Amino acid sequence: MRVLLPAGTTETALIDGISAAGAAPELMEHTPSADVEILEYGRPTTAPVTPVSPNGCPTPAAVTRAVREVIGFDATVVDAGLVQPTGAPTVDLGVEPGADIREPEAVPDAEAIFDRAHAFGASLPDDDLLIGETVPGGTTTALGVLTALGEPAGVSSSLPDNPIERKRRVVDEALAASDLAAGDCEGRPLAAIRAVGDPVQATVAGIAAGALESEADVTLAGGTQMIAIATALRHAGVDESLSIATTSFVADEQGDRLEEACERLDCDLTVTDPGFDAREHVAMRRYCAGEAKEGVAMGGALSLVPDGRMDDVLDRLEGVCDRLGIDPDGDPDSGPATHTEGDGGP
Template sequence: MRVLLAAGATETALIEGISAAGASPELMAHTPAADAEILAYGEPTAAPVTPVSPTGCPTPAAVTRSVREVIGFDVAVVDAGLAEPTTAPTVDLGADVAPGADVREDEAVPDAAAIFDRAHGYGASLPDDELLIGETIPGGTTTALGVLTALGEPTGVSSSLPENPLERKRRVVDEGLAASDLEPGACEGTPLEAIRAVGDPVQPTVAGVAAGALESGTGTAVTLAGGTQMVAVAALLRHAGVDAPLSIATTSFVADERGAELEAACERFDCDLTITDPGFDAPEREHVAMTRYCAGEAKEGVAMGGALSLVPDGRMADVRDRFETVCDRLGIDAERGGEGGRGS
């Protein structure tokens, strides 16, 4: 099993009120790089920040890393428009992928088609029978809403915030579509145009890798590891004519927020859905990080839901134990939390 992480950035994350409170622009620029290092090494090695909300909720990378330390799996990180460098080993798709622009500009990802093509080639070259693809990009739920709206898909998105600012995101998307001279649904059947107008560079990367792996003829099973951002990728793939079997694996935290809408979207895009509960509300657990997840922070990201779905029966308690160890390594106090920020 290979877990692939597409790591990138979008200036959309800098729009006030759509990313996690307390996450400054300076910190958010380093979040994907730090996430990649945590997944690869267990802690940031060059990134100057550990992504932690002001209330003590760590990045989902801490959960995914905990699963990796318990059950083991291979990791590959793809540079999908990083704003800051990372020391984690990364895959270069053959040309510099720039961070995405603010979706309110006329073009958010001008080279969406080229990114997709290069990612498709990489995905087709992978030898794995099973591929689990995750993402890290602050602001990614807003760009997910952007492409869903451009495709004419009536599906909402989740948020790393306890209170989802969905109406604010819709206003941003409406401004973005107007700037690109598009109406909702104008990109039906042309997914790369949707990304170009109101998406982010992680989307063509994930979609391209998935399409390449699915179409390679090797029978690779692909799981999109994430929540509503991966629903958007599934929509992009289906609009691109990719009809191969596809799965989405996410957390109970996303399911608690989006519920029936998430299930309906997976049915619409013909995706198997796996929802995993890490049991952070277990009565013997009082760690602030687990409490914040149960309160609705973070919810998903960095392939968290997909990684949790790999945990064998009876081993989730081991993951919770290791999560506390990883949090301690990251400087997150069990009662008071830590400092930093992450959000989308």
């Protein structure tokens, strides 16, 4: 099993009230770079931020890293539009950061990104791939793509209270800026991503399509952002078997909508409850309170944990949190205060 983590940015995340992925805009752009360093090294190295909320909720990268330390898996990071450098090794597909979706074109070279990612995915020798993502603002761009494709549109949030109406207003403005209405991109997923998406979407979709054509088993690791990717693949005519793996935190928020979406897309769904409610550590308490929920392949990584090993993962997560400077009791003055966003993020 290889875990692939495309990491990128979109200026959509800078819209007021959209993303919880940073304490300040100048820090937010470092979040994906820090995420991939945590996945690779267990802590940020060159990134000047530690993605932890003021309440002590760490980036989902901490959970994915904990799983990796317990069970081991190969991981490859793909630069899917990072605006800041990272100390982690990356595959460079020549992807630029995304623009604000309220611009006429958010990802002008969506087709070229998809083609390069497709070639990369087709070249991978692995039989089993799990593809995650880290991109601040990613659920808003997911909502944009779903709306442009004319699909039922509901997305998650890293915040306990999902600002979904704010996201819908932004998407409405974005569609108008691209001279589109809901459903105008039906059957044209790359046109949807070009207009109102982000470069990580084009990258994930391309890798997945290429790998599926090479007969690899592909799992999209995430929640509603990966629903948008699966939708794009189906609109592109990709009909191979596809799986989605996410966390119970996303499933609890989405209710029946998540299962209904997977049934509509003919995707197998795996939901993993890591049992955070059995621990008193602030990090796990904050997840149970509705923060973060998903991202950085967290749900997919948790789905790999064998029966009887989840307690080992939770023990290791406490160790990762200690490395990140998180006080286990939740003292707000003792730890960092920047937040990350993956699929669970706005």
